Amino acid sequence: MDRPVTAMKVMVAGAGAMGSQIAMVTALAGHEVTLYDLDPTMLESSVAALRGRMDSQVAKGRRTADDVDAAFARLTTTTALTGDVDLVIEAIVEKLEIKRQFFTDVDALCGPGTILASNSSSFVPSAMASATERPDRFVNLHFFNPALVMRCVEVVRGPETSDETAATAVAFVEQIGKLPVVLDKEIPGFVANRLLNAVRDEALALYEGGYAGIEAIDTAARTALGYPMGPFELMDLTGVDIGYHTKMGRFAETGDPADAPSATVSALVERGDLGRKTGRGFYLYDDTGARVGKAI
Ligand SMILES: NC(=O)c1ccc[n+]([C@@H]2O[C@H](COP(=O)([O-])OP(=O)(O)OC[C@H]3O[C@@H](n4cnc5c(N)ncnc54)[C@H](O)[C@@H]3O)[C@@H](O)[C@H]2O)c1
Structure with a gap:
């Protein structure tokens, strides 16, 4: 990964309940975020919902309008998979074969430095990393719902996750204002x-x-x-x-x-x-x- 952990290019895949909020948290922390989904209506409705939430936080004085506008300027949406990113956070449907296909596709598009992460609640990293050529740069980043609010993020290492990948994942989680909980060994359900x-x-x-x-x-x-x-x-x-x-x-x-x-x-x-x-x-x-x- 060439860019510093304070200003990365991140693709969040899946604009549902989790992906949309993970994308917003990441954009608010200063990263350039691409929110990807197969369904363009999900992209539209999730950005509209985020806008509503952020406007209400501005109205309550919890965030400034400038910070929110700057974050939305860093957040783009797409229905086309991209590989020009430092980190991919996958939050698509909870079906193993669909996730594995997604990771095979994105692995082929990304440069060698890109870290691939899954927000899956039930699948351990090794179940998805084996669909890629980079199991050493694969980790689960398990956010909690609602991701804009909940501070804990479980960083789950698979058997082949490298120390460097785990350290970058922890640094990213801290940089976006969350609290990393590291699992040194994968287990279904995490902690x-x-x-x-x-x-x-x-x-x-x-x-x-x-x-x-x-x-x-x-x-x-x-x-x-x-x-x-x-x-x-x-x-x-x-x-x-x-x-x-x-x-x-x-x-x-x-x-x-x-x-x-x-x-x-x-x-x-x-x-x-x-x-x-x-x-x-x-x-x-x-x-x-x-x-x-x-x-x-
Ligand atoms: N909902 C929760 O409380 C929660 C909490 C933690 C983790 N998770 C995990 O987050 C992930 C997403 O959960 P959610 O509740 O946000 O789901 P969701 O159903 O709200 O959203 C899933 C999105 O993925 C999109 N999608 C489906 N297949 C796709 C593909 N192949 N490529 C691109 N986009 C695709 C759908 O269009 C949809 O917008 C799951 O892995 C789930 O286990 C969920």
Whole structure:
């Protein structure tokens, strides 16, 4: 990589929920960013949504209009894959074969110094790096949603990621104002989601074993452990179906019953009780989204 880590050329691939915000964070930090997506309407709508968000931050005095305008001047969109960049951050659809094809294509276009990074939540670096000729310059940069707000970025090293690549990835994450959490060895789920899932699994086991009710378990998590939200409250907020599908995906891969969704979560998903978004999950919500009682 020839350019300094303070002024790089970065391509963010995928203009969805994650890619659009990663592109904005990167442009705000002074980098020249190309946001790439196959779908031109996604590019248009995501830039319009970013503009709305940034305008509201300017109105609240959190950013200056000059900083925001300068960032948008550094942010361009395209439906044509480009290789003239120092860093590629991939945030396209979570399908391994599509990601592997993307990395094979972009690898062929990029110069030898370019670092390739994936924001994938479930695929480890080696599963994608093997589709390229540069596994030493491949790393996962796992941002959290919403990427404009959340400070943690997991920097996941694959077995062939070089020390230089890991060091550049860490320097980039710090430069854009985030906090890098380095995984020296890859493992599915990385750190944060593994911790989250372990707490969630234990909460469900305690409830299903009849040891304590959902409110009691949530109260313990909040008042004894200092969590901002209990595990059942959080599942209702993010959507009960999200955790269900993640577990089903893992179960399909391993066939291990321990990886399958719990009976309670499966029953809620079958009934369509998906949490706040449907007004009913572990708890009941009124039309304003306020919690009004227990649902199970
Ligand atoms: N949503 C989250 O909370 C979250 C959090 C962390 C990481 N991630 C990861 O980020 C990635 C993207 O997730 P998302 O929620 O932003 O997805 P999304 O569905 O909102 O957006 C995906 C975008 O990728 C585009 N796309 C699909 N195939 C493409 C291709 N071959 N080339 C170019 N563009 C293509 C789509 O048009 C779409 O705009 C996934 O790998 C996911 O695991 C998501």
